[in-house]
Amino acid sequence: MNEEEKLKGFDEKLMALNKLVATQSKGLKLEFALMLQNEDLTTVQKANRRLAKKIDELRGKLHEEWIESTDNIRREIIIANGQIEKSIKAIEKRVKIAENVVKAVGYIDRVVETASRLLSRIS
């Protein structure tokens, strides 16, 4: 199953769960209406309990599936973070090189300065 099919399958399950939850709220309203009219609630309550159990099962499955599917993407993001850290270090290194080149010019200048003083003493 490719990524697109997986997403579609997951979406279908989500939509099914949404319908079950919507039905559950209607069932509860019916139960409450019957309760106010002092009607027998047994059948509706049984059906509502069955529905509640089914919803819990489907919720549990969706949670499990979701957790399983996140490992790869989390790893990919962590790899990306390592890639950025490397780039930051590379930039810092280049700034350091520029600083070192300027320092090197300074060292050479000092050598030139010393050599120049020595030369003037000799001449």
Add this chain to the structure above:
Amino acid sequence: MKWITNRHSGCNYLVLTIVLLLAGYFSGCASISVSTDSRPFEKYRDAFSEVQSSADAVLAVDYKWTYERFLERARESDPSTIQGLILTFSPEDYYLWDLSSDELYIKVKRTQQAFKSLNAAFAGYTSLLAQLASGSLVDVKTFDKLAKELNDNSLSAARALRFTAPEKAVAIFSIAATEAARLYIEKKRRDYLIKIIAENQKSVDLFANKAVEIVKIVAMDIKNEYNNQIKPLVARWPKATKYSRVKVVEDVIALNSEVTALLETLRSLEQSYTLFARKHRELGEALSSDTVSSFDISDLTNMGKRLSSLYKELT
């Protein structure tokens, strides 16, 4: 070479050559004229931080309600609640344990942890992007300081050799050399950002999809838990007295307010995650076309503000 006349031409050319090498080493990047604007990246990071807090808050409510329902079942003497809670230990491993319970609240807890860790990874990504785009990484001040040092070094050498080098000309050259270095590094930085964003777009899209999926699951959870909570609340009505009926109504209204705020937050979260993936792609495009300074990220910032106020309502 008119700007330096010398009596010791060999030494003079040495200093000049080094300065030229410095300029040459870092040159070849004159096409980029400005620094990378880090503001859109910082706003991107900050907006995600709001999303993260709201997501944590909603997931915490989901777990709390699911766990409370589990405890309610225990109160009603459901034996499965306690049976599944007894840990079993491995005879082969000193530290391994197992929990046979597959109660929903445990799954919600695992989801909460997984989502937290996924969001944390992406928050790290947004923060590192901002760091890579940050002004402090290729600080203009550092390069101004370098230009001054290079200028001082070149002048001191010139003085030692008793050259008649015009100070202004040496200064211009020092600035040009260090500016070339800065631009070179700036270009490298922009190239890295473009490459990172392009290479990770697929992962960011997938991250957004996964986040939207869990946001939708949590919306179902919240609605389901509402149904479970409203039932005992309204069941109090028939036996309630004139005064306690008001309390029933108030409790139902309070629960409704909480649930509608949660659903509103979840809707905003879904929109935010989708927007984050889109803005990530657009940031990359803006960098490539050198328009990142005028890049509009206000929709993401507004979404972050909205989530922040919804979050305050929730907590």
